Amino acid sequence: MLFHVPFFRRAIALCALALALTLPRLGLAQSPPPSTQQMLPPHYAAQIFSPIQRAAFQHRSAFGSLCSLAPLACALIDRPFALNAKLELFIRPKAPDGSTSLLLPFALSVPILGRAEVGVGSCFAMAWASSDKSSPLPSPAASIPTGLCPMWVAAKGVMLPIFRDPHRHPAIAAEYLLEYQAGPFTGLNQLGLPGPLSKVSVIYRHPLGDLELSGAATVLLDHISRAGTLQIGAHAGYRVPFGEHLWIFGQAILQMPSWGPVLLDAELVNKVDLSPPAAGTLAIGAQQRADFGFGVGLTLILTKSDIETRVDLLFRLLSFEVGPHIKPLFPPKPKPEPAPKPDVAFHAQGASALCPSGMQPAPPAIATPGAPQPTDAVQCVPTPPQPRQCSPGLVPAPPPSRECVMPRLAPPSPLWGHPCEFVPFDGSPHLRVGRIDRSGEYCEWDGLRLPLGAIIAPPQPGRANTASPPPNANQESRALISPPKPASDRHAQNPPFAREGGLGGKPIFKGHSDPAQPSSQRKGEPERETTSGFPSLNPMAAGAAPPREAAQKTPATQDHFDPQTASVPGSPMASGFVDRGKKAAEHVGQLARVVRDHGLGAVVPSKEDIKTWAIDLKHQCLDHMKDCLEKKAHEAADELNEFRKKSPDDKLYTVGGWGFDAAASAAASAVVPGAGAVFGGVVRTGEKAVGKALAKKAGKEAFEEIAEHTDEAAAKRLLREAEERARREAERRAKREVGEEATHGAGPTQPAPRGLSNVSRVGSAAKADPHHAFPNLVDNFADDARRFEIPTRGPGGEIVRRSELFQVEGSLNGQAGVFEWIVDQGQMTHRRFIPGGVVTGAPNQIVRR
């Protein structure tokens, strides 16, 4: 208890003192109570200068080795240790009272570990009256002081952050500066008053790269008169990208409120207000910071107060810093190394002028050693070839020609025109997706251009910027369809796929790949190579594609330029994109359905070409197979999403957001670290000896390669899942086929042909109404259609042949029914959706409702 009483007394006394010092005097130039004047020393009033003269002492540059050459306090402190010295010149050119004053501040400071800094300093002040007699000094009796200012000592420290680097993170610092008259340092303080002064600042600094922002609040208080003011300011500095530690900065400072006593001058019978004027200050400057070296700076300070408007000039005449600097705080920008000058002696008179065109003087090293050197002879050698700049679309011709020529086409890939397929990793049957382009690196599918080897991941709901589910891609009838289902599997979860065999390897979608159609051209993109397209003459195309691809942008069907079919950006041919874009978008929808139902898969050549392609791919990618596949996966995802977005008709099928995305690249990393699974996925579907052999080998390789990688666990899990899915799929199909056999017996059914898009449509099959022109997507499910042979009559009623009738149940616009088509003498003569229909084996059934 005895301990607590003195503590509380002291605390209360301190609080009372603080209140006595501040609260009664707050405000704009508040007058102290009458008793205040009695406390001032004798003759104090006689030493007070006019407000304008006092204002001349107001600003100094901030304390600290790394602070800007401006008044606002700063939180930046050098490290680890250094001795910083500076000399400045403060010029107040012409005050309203007619005087011109100079201030020469000088200081020493020592920063400590970037977190604290102490320093001492003072200044030398001088002023002289203007020759302009029209503005006499208001107080002639008071001569303008010349001499040393008070001495000041200052300290500041970073309070926050504690553990992080305050130079690179926002920081808060506090600073205290005391001006004290002692010895020869007897001048006026920063408030222009003849007494000690305290200056307390709180600073916040926020670094943003080469930009620094800070704010500070400062209180200046004269100890004797208790006059003072509050300064609040903001600072912005930018380290310019040239020079070393060269900064430009700006500061804005508001000085208010101010407070101080009003004295009565007995001789002049005037009141003297000691409160500093309310003022606003703007400072802009440039400064070379002395970070282990010398620094200079210049700042322009504009001050507008209630008694004057003035412009001050602040020069940093010299600033230097010495200390055990390990490194500069702000590393200097790297300077370009000066090019070494060749140590070659040139003959006078310009030796090069003596050589003919295409030749240049030989350097001395070329001369034969030991041979006599003629002093005035010049040996000429051919001028080495210089890199040539060619117009877009042209390439330098081989030497010795110096001309620019049209690029020659690289030889086509041996895989050119061969079919390519999408192979789900779950072992499901593959989907024919077009033909390999001339470069042998892309699968071209009616304008949809997918890199061979690309892993395609299922569309992700909500990933696309359009709101739509996987499109059913009914571009022709513009009708909503659902996948047709085989008669025996109407409720199967997965839509059926094209099977191996059937039409003997004919492309499922050949009908879409009409070579007569112009190549696609997308706005703002390089021209695309299609099976019917031509090499791009657009330089952007070469830039957008890998060098090898760019070099091999060639037609798939011919080697010469055909203006009738070439697609040139901006030409009317570009409008061909509209139709081909639709088909491509349709294919995107087809792929979306497959990957949605069967998971990851890869775009690869058919199994007959897989070996050739694999060798080429491994040669191409060498030891960065994963990056190669990731790149292809990204490219494929971009391609698919792009077409997905560009098809206006897709809006017909929108329900929710979806989109292919770069998840494929993650899949590429995890599943195919060595691309083994890509090959494995392909050959798993193969039934022939080559396929089986490759499957065995590639599967083994895949696991071996996977085991060597860090993604081992994930990859093994994914592969196990794929194997499991493949097994289930095989079982499901086996059951279904057994069921069909039991239901229908051998019957009239035979293996269905692969796809029907390659069958030309005639007669009613060519009609464009929705019930006839149901989407080509249905063709993908031709394998699941029941095939019947039906008698076909001649005009006289005789059975002249048997045609093929295909029926598969599905739905159109939400209405269940049967899709049926007839292939008669190689042409599709009938194509129809029958609402409410079922598989009957006879065409044009009458549905009784």
Next chain:
Amino acid sequence: MQPMIDIIRSNGWLTADVLREGLARGWASKRDVVDFALDRLGAGHDGPEVMRLLDAEQLDLATLQALLQRSQNTDTPASVKSPLSPWMYATLVQITEGRGGEDEKLDQLEELYASFGYPEQLRECSRYYVPTHDQQLSVGEHTESPLLAMARLLETLKKELSGEA
């Protein structure tokens, strides 16, 4: 070959409904609508719809459809129960009178079958139709001729449309 609209008109089956159906399916033109309006005007019908139909070539299809719907004849033959039937008859007449070979006529019948939405009455005219019990017929065996079925349908249609059936 006589145009379909003339076949229908000559048989007295051209009503506003029939014309409207033909207009919708592209078998009749705006000029036919003007002729129809002139016929109506000549028959003493001068209602506002008829007067507007005279300007058919300046009107859009939707307006024409609406006008034709409002200007249904009061003297429409009761026998024309379906506005499609006259057109089917006219098409069959054209196929019958056409110069093409028999195979070509079969192709045309297939298209006609599809164009009319696979009506049951045209079913036997399709080359792919065989009775259920004849599905296993082999090449060379005989069934009824599709062209014969077409001729029979023509007769049936004529009787129906003429009110003789």
